[in-house]
Amino acid sequence: MGIIVFFFISVSISLIAQALPLETTKAQSKASKESVTIITNTEIVSNFIWRGIDIGGDMLRRRNGEMYSSYTYSPALQPTIDIYSPSKNFQFQMFGSFQLRNREDRDSDRRLFQTGSGGVGPSYISEEPKYWDASNQDLCAQNIQTQSTGAMPDYSTCGSRVPGKDVTPTTEPNGMRRADGLFTAFIYNFDESRLGKISAGIWFYNTFNKSPAFAMSPSTQNGNPYASGGTGTPYSPNVYNSNNTNAITRLSWHEYFIFWKLPFLESIEPTFSIYTQYSTDNGGYMAGKNYLSLAMGHEFRKDQFFRIQPSLQFGYAAANNLLDNRNGIQDITGGWTFSLGDFFARIVGIYRPDLYIWDTNNAYGYAGGDPSRASWNRTSEDGRIPNPARMYGADNTFVLNAIEGLNTGNASVDSVAKLYLREKYTLQKIPQTILYYSFGVTKSF
Template sequence: MIPKLVRFLIGAFFLLLTNSALFSVTVITKTGKSFEKVSIERSTELDIEFVDENGIYTRIKKDKVLKIVSDPGEPTLELTLDESIPTGAMKNPTEKSAVPQDSFLLSQSVSNDGAFQGSDLFGERQARRNKTAYKDTYEAYFMSTSIELLGLPKAFKFGLTVMNPLVDRSNTDADFRFQTAAGGADQSNVVNATLASGTLAFDPNSVKLRKEKNGLNDYLFSRAMYDHETRMGTFSAGFIFINTNDPNYVMRGLWVIAWRPPFLSWLNPQFSINNRMLSEYNGAFQGGHNYRLSLSHEFFKGEAFRITPSIVMGYADVNDNVDRRKGISDISPRLQFDYTKFFFAANMMYRATPALVDNVTYTPSDGVYADTNANDGRVTDPSKVFGYENAFILNQIAANSPNEFVKRTLTQHYQQQHIVHAIYFFSIGYTIKI
């Protein structure tokens, strides 16, 4: 009799300790928003943290909470005695689907440009395709679709992001040259000789105007991360793989190490290192590192209207294996406005160290003279290279220059422009669970 009574008392004590974890509740905020079927994981004097059926954790301030109520239909807890279980207190098994209610977190948006670690993804390629000068705002519209997998253990994160250009996807003839292959040697002199002599001196099926591969590319970003929480903060490790439909690009692989410190939680600081493992262009970028610091804060969290300013700063070590330059790759602030499921964001990418992209790898040069000065902050202007007007001006410079030095100086002055330090782009979209 005594052992059974002891087990009963122990079971009752265990029930009191675990009552909040056994029942699901509904958290209702003062704005009327409710979080149903959640379990309270942690409660402090300032905030509470709870998790829903999909494993998504949410933290809100207590002064924003109106009330917490038990979910209707929750089965009654009964005390049972089981000789095989030391605690003696059990919850009767309930029928519950092992499949989470929501499987994915889907986010779609339309933007006029995009950037990654100081590199412009669409706008500058569009400028070279359309023979326009580099500028701070482009109309390289693309749709971004991101999917985050829900229902995973809290420590695991997996997501995919696809970027599909909506304009300028096709290839065009940007150099107006007669060639045997796209990007090949200029055969216009042979065509001109034929026109002058009246005798066909080339094969029209071989030497002709050809389209260069300059259409805007699709991108696929794949992310897989594991978080490990400790008293010293949250340590994360994982991978980012970047694919695009360009045979020269192949795939870029990054091994990511990150740390979220346990202090300054209001700013949500995170330090990360993106280490390049795989690379395109014959390993020109392999082995580089980018050290990044991100800060953000969401105002009015848990309410319908929210504002989230954030900033990410990156330091490149090194930019590539040819120039091997170091410096601040980008300072990228973002201001996002959310209303229920919809959002609008204003973004900027600022290149604090323009020398990192002052080479033909990042900004290809088709000028009369190769851009060999990586310290002048200037690159070839795509609008000053090809076409009859440019050819006329360049011929006049060549004909009236007294020597090669003057010719080169005047030609580069005409064909080059300063590297654009700040690039602005905007996004509008929505986020839902499916």
């Protein structure tokens, strides 16, 4: 959940992906003040990003075994509906996000013989079992590997499992459909006064499909007898694995929030917001997390057919989570929205100044989704994290095994050299800037 902690206020429509709820003052102003008002916003975004968290892009990069990047094309459909009471004080909102591509699961660990998703198995035919199954967790897979090299296998170790059917490359639960989710918000908008305009409410978020709990600490996951992970010092066989179906769950979290549109500088509509998360799922380690936002924007050519709206938001995390307990500026988000009638297009850039908030397994997940590789991101002050492109596959495994097999005759030298070489090969810089664009249409009824 940490990463997905994943998963998203601002005074302007241009920041819908950064914070919720979406304020629809402009569209509402056109509606009758004596009837129920319904406002819809349908948007296609190039990537699902929320509060500086690259939800869609990072998930897709892990799925495909690709390096984290400032720009990832992972399009999503994001419809919003707001329903206002006749007085316009009560507001009900639903916001959904639905991934449009790469929705199916994929074999991301690329192991040749596995009993199930995330199971141990060789990455290439000649890989020695000491590297991939030092604890003899799956003797059947070992014997299938033996047979593939021309030797005589002992299939009695397979029991009822059929080689080539039950012990074969398998997909992991990583399809982008697992990022689909729905926000439901209940808001009360107080009447505007000389102190400004204040709104308060509560929202809930739930995903529709189960997702790997890759960002959960190992103690919150169930043991997996066919667990993946590196073997040997300094990392031991993994008994907790994110691909364990028993450790896969739907994401659900909740927040209280207050918005205060300040009574000055009205041309840029400065709005201060505070969110407090109170979720108790996954051990409740996100409960008590606070996110503070200051947003502003100005619409040029207001009420005309062609309009331009720049916007800017500053987001501060008062404890990124209860495990890391790090404070800092989480995101600075700027955007430009260009509108033609009810249609709009926008481009948004996000800058993350305090990278130490993100330099943690509870933000980016364990290396390759594997909690036993937590030590692979052992330094939380260097701005570097495990690169998904260097985790799995025959090529990466061959290099990592060669590093593990280093032997100079001096154990102390070997230990330092292995650590240095492994980190040099597997780590990458955390992207400090993120970009996305979108287009959509807004209608009121």
